[in-house]
Amino acid sequence: MAQSQLHPAGATAVSPDGQVVLGGDGVGLAGLAERKLPKQRSLWGDAARRLAKNKLAVIGLFVVATLTFLAVFAPWIAPYGQSEVVDPRLARTGPSWQWPMGLDQNGRDIFSRLVYGARVSLTVGLVAEAIILVLGVTVGALAGYFAGKTDTLLMRMVDVVYAIPQILLVMIFLNLFGPGLQNIFIAIGLVGWVTEARLLRGQFLTLRESEYVSAAKVSGAGPRRLILRHMLPNSLTPLIVAATFGVPTAIFTEASLSYVGVGIMPPQASWGQMVGDASVAGYIQTAPHMLLFPVLAVGLTMLGFTFLGDGLRDALDVKGDR
């Protein structure tokens, strides 16, 4: 597996003649410097090259970069504020040169609202995934490292949460905390960590049997050092891929919740909520532009992240069926 290249510097290794070399700065270093080394290739360099060759992944990267750009510079890009009414008499006006995506049911500029909506989507995606990683990595690492009873106990907990449809649980939590941006990513984070925990636990269970971990253990490394310096860095690639799929899942969840009206609250703009507003019976036929653009925004974002995630998984050579 590609992970073995990630072997942390400073770990104990045994040279071919049986001599123990500590931290790589052993005897032959002076001689080594005079010899011409082959061109160095890192895991990340290789992965980046493979990613650049994958057309879909490049498209995905472009979509994600555009989304990030829109989110960061929203106030400079959007011609109107996110809840600014252009003209109530012009409500539901179709696309024109002046308003390229038309106006919504309150006469607000749809393009501006989509740009601000990118902010909400990206914030939810990134912050929720950060919470998921912290919780998932902690639980997964503890279960996988200590194994035995700790593992059984923690994984039983994970299994129960895993058995409940996630979006259902998110809704229930959201009902407890109340709606709003902050509560959405807390709720998604509190529910979503189980997937990452399972993944990391599996990795750790394999790694703890590996030779270099035993070697580190024998040379006196404590649990803290073993987990943080040896096992975690070697589980990084599958974790990165999982996170790339976790961000769109969170965006997906937020959009779905806002669509049914339990997510982001007006006047703050969210793509899902815009879809919900536009899908009122009469509007679909008379003002389809109100529906089309937010639907495309969600769809394109999801596609972009999936392309990127698929590409990353192939480039980093991680196994998985997603």
Add this chain to the structure above:
Amino acid sequence: MSRFVINRVFWFIPTVLVLIALTFLILKFTPGSGVISAGTQSITDEQIEALEDRYGLNDALPVQFATYLRNIATFDFGESFQFRPQRVNDIIGRTFPISLQLGAMATAFAVVVGISLGVLAAVNQNGIVDYISVLVAILFYSLPGFVMGFLLILLFAVWLPGRGIDLGFNVGGLASWRDWVLPTVALGAAPLAQIARYTRSSMIDVLKSDYIRTARAKGLSERMTIYRHVMRNSLLPVITLIGPIFAAVATGSFFVEKVFNIPGMGPFFVESIIAKDQPMVLAVVLIYGVFLALMNLLVDIVYGFVDPRIRY
């Protein structure tokens, strides 16, 4: 084998119990009483008190939980706060069959089309058919159900009729068979993609194996090799997808039913969440949770019987 079955069944019970306890506690700690948000504004404190008494909301928490457990055991979920005097059982009895029918149709659609697409892609590996089906799979897989639903509506009920091509797809209502087509496709799209991707990779694995080379070497036609050897061995692992597929269809139906105005369980659940209609929310969570846990259990056991290589 029997030990494995007993073990799995043994864990099923605590899982369901924790599920019940968790939802019960969260709902109890949710601020705001469900009986007040039931619509009536001109309600006096005495009336609220009386209503809360009627629903047993003033009892101690353990007492409420015990009552609740007893009611579940007799399949009585009580009276809805929001739609009283309707009983939760009646509402679910009315809406669940609709959700179930839509779910079953979407699953059937996903399985049939998904497997066909996966097989076609694997047989033509790296050809144009493969490329297109992989692209379709990614497209279907990554779009949320409601996005898929609205794209279908915009295409088949707005854009095409506007160009004079009316295929007769209406939005809302379940009068004719046509009304079921778009929701079924919207709900089935994501699991379809999952099945297609899984089938493809499973097929490709089998195609590379030694016994397929043997089959070809002994002169078996390509068609026979695919039907007799490849399909049998590669479609077996697809069974393991049934669990995730049911989960995808069940949760997806919340949103797809709303998109198409289908009076299933989904819209009721969302409404009861907003209205803090505790008996409804608990009942729906329980039904979905138990249903999915049961499906996963069944899949594990069935798979053990079907695949002779698996010995627990």
